[in-house]
Amino acid sequence: MPLDSSSYSLAQFSTQAAADGSSYLEMGQTKIICTVNGPQESKRGGGSRDQSNAARIETDISIAGFSGVDRKRHGRGDKRTQEMQHTVSSAFSSTLFTHLFPHSTIAIAIHVLSQDGSLLAACLNAATLALVDAGVPMSDYVVACTTGSTASYASNDEEADPLLDLNGLEEQELPFLTVGTSGGEDKVNVLIMETRVQMGRLEAMISVGLDGCKQIRGILDDIVREHGKKALNSRVN
Amino acid sequence: MPSEPAPSTNEREFILAALRENTRLDGRALDAYRPISLTFGNDYGTADVRLGKTRVLAKISCEVATPYPDRKFDGIFTITTELSPLASPAFEVGRQDTPELLLSRLLEKTIRRSGALDTESLCLVAGQKCFHLRATLHVLDADGNLVDASCLALIAALLHFRRPDIEVHGEDVTVFDPREREPVCLTIQHRPFCVSFSYYHAGEVMVQDATLLEEQCREGEVVVSMNRFGEVAQVAKYGGPPVDGLSVLGCMSAALERVKGFDKMVTEKLKEDEKRRDAGGLMAELSAENERPVEGGDRVML
Numbered sequence: 427m428p429l430d431s432s433s434y435s436l437a438q439f440s441t442q443a444a445a446d447g448s449s450y451l452e453m454g455q456t457k458i459i460c461t462v463n464g465p466q467e468s469k470r471g472g473g474s475r476d477q478s479n480a481a482r483i484e485t486d487i488s489i490a491g492f493s494g495v496d497r498k499r500h501g502r503g504d505k506r507t508q509e510m511q512h513t514v515s516s517a518f519s520s521t522l523f524t525h526l527f528p529h530s531t532i533a534i535a536i537h538v539l540s541q542d543g544s545l546l547a548a549c550l551n552a553a554t555l556a557l558v559d560a561g562v563p564m565s566d567y568v569v570a571c572t573t574g575s576t577a578s579y580a581s582n583d584e585e586a587d588p589l590l591d592l593n594g595l596e597e598q599e600l601p602f603l604t605v606g607t608s609g610g611e612d613k614v615n616v617l618i619m620e621t622r623v624q625m626g627r628l629e630a631m632i633s634v635g636l637d638g639c640k641q642i643r644g645i646l647d648d649i650v651r652e653h654g655k656k657a658l659n660s661r662v663n
Numbered sequence: 664m665p666s667e668p669a670p671s672t673n674e675r676e677f678i679l680a681a682l683r684e685n686t687r688l689d690g691r692a693l694d695a696y697r698p699i700s701l702t703f704g705n706d707y708g709t710a711d712v713r714l715g716k717t718r719v720l721a722k723i724s725c726e727v728a729t730p731y732p733d734r735k736f737d738g739i740f741t742i743t744t745e746l747s748p749l750a751s752p753a754f755e756v757g758r759q760d761t762p763e764l765l766l767s768r769l770l771e772k773t774i775r776r777s778g779a780l781d782t783e784s785l786c787l788v789a790g791q792k793c794f795h796l797r798a799t800l801h802v803l804d805a806d807g808n809l810v811d812a813s814c815l816a817l818i819a820a821l822l823h824f825r826r827p828d829i830e831v832h833g834e835d836v837t838v839f840d841p842r843e844r845e846p847v848c849l850t851i852q853h854r855p856f857c858v859s860f861s862y863y864h865a866g867e868v869m870v871q872d873a874t875l876l877e878e879q880c881r882e883g884e885v886v887v888s889m890n891r892f893g894e895v896a897q898v899a900k901y902g903g904p905p906v907d908g909l910s911v912l913g914c915m916s917a918a919l920e921r922v923k924g925f926d927k928m929v930t931e932k933l934k935e936d937e938k939r940r941d942a943g944g945l946m947a948e949l950s951a952e953n954e955r956p957v958e959g960g961d962r963v964m965l
Contacts (some may be wrong), residue, residue, distance in 0.1 A: 509768045509901075512761060516883075516902030603898065613905035617885070617898055622777050625893040625915050632908055 437551075437646070439559050439653045445535075447560025451552040454593055455542035460552035461535045462560040465527035481527035485514040487549065489538040495594075510546055514553055517616045521608045523563040532562060543593040544572045546604045546618060551646065558650055567646055568615055570606030571638040572597070573631045575623055588627075588634040603628075605635035607643075612636050667753040670879050678880050682868045688876070694917060696872040701819055701928065703936045707846065708824030712816040715874065716806035721798060721816035723824040727838060728795035730786065738785020738793040742770050743800065744813070750805040751875075762809070769810050769899060770800075773855050773888035774817060777896035781850035787829060787836050794826060796849075807874040810886055814857035819929050823936065824849055845946075855896040856925040858918040859886045866906030869914065871921065885911060887918040891926040 442448035445461035452458075465481050487507050489500040500507060514534060522532065534556065536549050547570035554567045574589040574596055592602050601623035606616030614632070623631075670678070678688060685693055697715030704711065708723035728739060744767045746754040754763075774780065785794040798820065800813050825846030830837045861873040861881035869885075870877060878884075883903020888896040895915065900906075940946070 505764060505768055505771075508764050512765065513901045519902060520883075520904040607905065609905050612908040614900065614908050614911050615905040616902055617900040617911060619895065619898040620772050620776055622894055622896050625889065625895050625919065628895060628898075628915060629912055632911065636908055 437555060437649050439555065439649070445556075445560075447556045447558070447562070449552050449555035449559060451548060451555060453544055453548045453551070453591070455540055456544055456548045457538075457540040458548050458552040459537045459539060460549070460556040461537075462532065462553070462556040462562070463535070464532035464560070465530040465562065466533070468529070468531040479525065479528045481522070481524040481530045481532050483515045483518050483522065483524065483532045483534065485511040485534045485536065485553075487511050487514070487536045487538065489541065493538050493541045510549065513546065513616060513618065514549055517550060517568050517606055517608075518553065518557065518564075520615070521564045521566050521568055522557065523565070526563060532557075532560075541594065543595075543597045544591060544604070546616075547571045547591075547606070550606050550616065551642065554646060555649070559653075566608045566610075567643055568606055568608045569639045569643045569646060570604055570616060571635060571642055572602050572604050573635040573638065574600035574602035575627045575631055576600060588631045590634055590638045601627075603631055603635065605632060605639065607636060607639040611640060667751060667875070667879065670876055674876070675880050678877065679863060682863050682870070685868070687870070689874070691872075693869065694871045694921075696921075697874075699815070699928065701815070701932045703819070703823050703932070708820050710816045710820035710823055712812050712819065714808060714812040714815075714872065716804055717808060717812050718802075718804040719809065719812045719816045720801045720803055721813070721820035722801070723796065723798050723820050725785075725794045725796045725824075725826050727787065727792055727836075730790060730793040732790075735790035736786050737782040739795040740775060740780055740782050740785070740798070741795070742767065742775065742798045742817070744770065745799065745801050746805070746809075747801070750802040754802075754805070765901075766809055766813060769857060769886055769888070769897065770814060770817060772897040772899075773814055773857055774821075774896075777853070777855050777888070779818070779851060779853055779855055779896075780821060781852050784850040785826075787831060788834055791834070792836055796826075805875065807876070807878045808859060808872050810857050810859050811872065814855075814888070815925060815929070818854050818856060819932070821849060822851055822854070822929065822933055853890040853892070853894065854926055854929070855888045855890045855894075856922045857886055857888045857897075858914075858921045859884055860914050860917070862903075862906060862910075865904055866910050869910060869917075871917070885914050887914055889915075889918055889922050891919075891923045893919050 436452035438450045440448055441450045442461050445463055447462040449460050487510055491497050491499050534553050550568050550570040572592045574592045576589055601621040603619035607613055608615045700713040702711045710721045712719050744763055746763045748754050787793055798817055802809055825848060828839045828844040828847050861870045861877060861884050863882055885900045887898050
């Protein structure tokens with residue numbers, strides 16, 4: 427099933443002038459602004475105490491009250507959000523060359539403007555773009571997407587293909603997982619599943635997810651190269 | 664922020680080199696657990712799990728409360744995790760840091776979100792009264808693999824717990840004291856257990872039940888929760904170096920074997936505990952339940 431690449435056409439670079447790197451990403455109705463600051467001296471606790479020999483990645487996700495179907499305040503202390511922050515931070519810890527920046531922090535701030543499924547995947551993709559824009563050296567993109575299983579176990583329909591890139595309604599109804607890759611075609615970097623599903627279905631779901639990641643990777647790569655060309659041209663002229 | 668002292672470079676190198684040769688410091692196989700002991704307290708709903716030096720105590724309690732307005736037909740079930748300085752100098756009182764956050768989220772996803780406990784059965788009068796079931800986890804000693812030990816303790820405690828019997832007439836609810844009527848079991852729909860895998864050398868070496876030292880040296884972890892029927896309740900791999908898709912699937916089948924063992928152990932221990940309590944066949948006398956026809960026998964239609 428090909429991904430609808432038009433839904434990604436709204437991925438933009440350098441949307442926020444104040445930040446070192448920024449991006450705006452739409453995956454369907456999920457809309458995200460991501461800004462990256464750093465590598466810079468740690469703000470928290472003063473730089474002198476930070477004796478680590480690699481940069482720390484700090485992620486902050488704020489979900490706007492108007493982003494969902496019903497208006498809801500999402501506090502910073504929300505455990506689900508904190509878990510996502512941790513996931514984003516540790517997903518990038520292995521691909522960014524943090525060892526080049528000792529005693530410093532790379533701050534990723536993600537603002538969710540509208541959510542309609544695949545939230546974690548969109549956060550990871552947006553953060554990748556923003557980190558590229560910020561010029562943080564990395565070994566590979568982190569790209570992620572969601573897959574859902576349609577056939578229920580009871581119907582025993584093993585033939586049914588898993589769904590790729592779910593929206594909010596699909597996420598509510600179907601068992602789904604978020605898979606993120608980096609550094610190779612079937613290398614799993616992030617894998618989060620929170621819904622009950624039969625073990626036998628996971629293999630198909632993961633492989634479809636990895637395939638989807640490959641497609642998204644292509645899309646993100648095109649955007650990065652396009653932006654690079656533009657930047658080069660503006661220098662030349 | 665206090666933290667566990669990191670292992671020295673020599674120590675780390677030694678552990679990693681040994682793991683490359685499929686050897687662990689304590690001589691276990693890579694997929695072997697430390698000896699597990701599960702004991703129940705005198706009260707219903709307390710379970711004490713020891714996994715090597717790791718020790719976790721789970722306690723279930725319940726009280727009558729008002730249900731949430733948006734969930735009128737459901738009881739309330741909360742899981743609280745307490746990582747106190749008792750377990751390790753790295754834990755502070757009242758401060759939520761990443762290990763505690765991840766532990767509580769994983770348990771939440773494994774047990775609550777997967778619907779292990781039937782919360783509808785905790786409802787007394789729709790929209791007015793329900794049971795509020797609290798599960799509190801105390802980590803008494805932390806020597807790695809807190810997630811598996813906590814999940815095991817929690818499931819065992821839930822299965823062991825008895826809530827007070829009740830009688831509902833219209834909107835009047837009578838909650839019976841345990842001395843008046845024998846308390847009743849909770850409705851547990853399935854028993855999910857967590858199995859965590861720590862990986863080393865870019866996912867080439869997968870280790871089950873890592874000790875604290877091994878956890879400090881690992882590259883990342885994969886936590887799988889499933890029940891003995893192979894229904895996966897939750898999978899979590901939060902970043903870390905990427906591993907092969909196939910080795911993640913390998914984790915699943917390894918987890919299934921492990922979970923079957925956990926399930927069997929919990930069933931056996933519960934049976935033992937029941938026998939211990941049932942001195943002189945007292946339980947049969949106390950039970951308020953009607954006798955059910957034996958399976959395979961003639962069914963009595965009501």
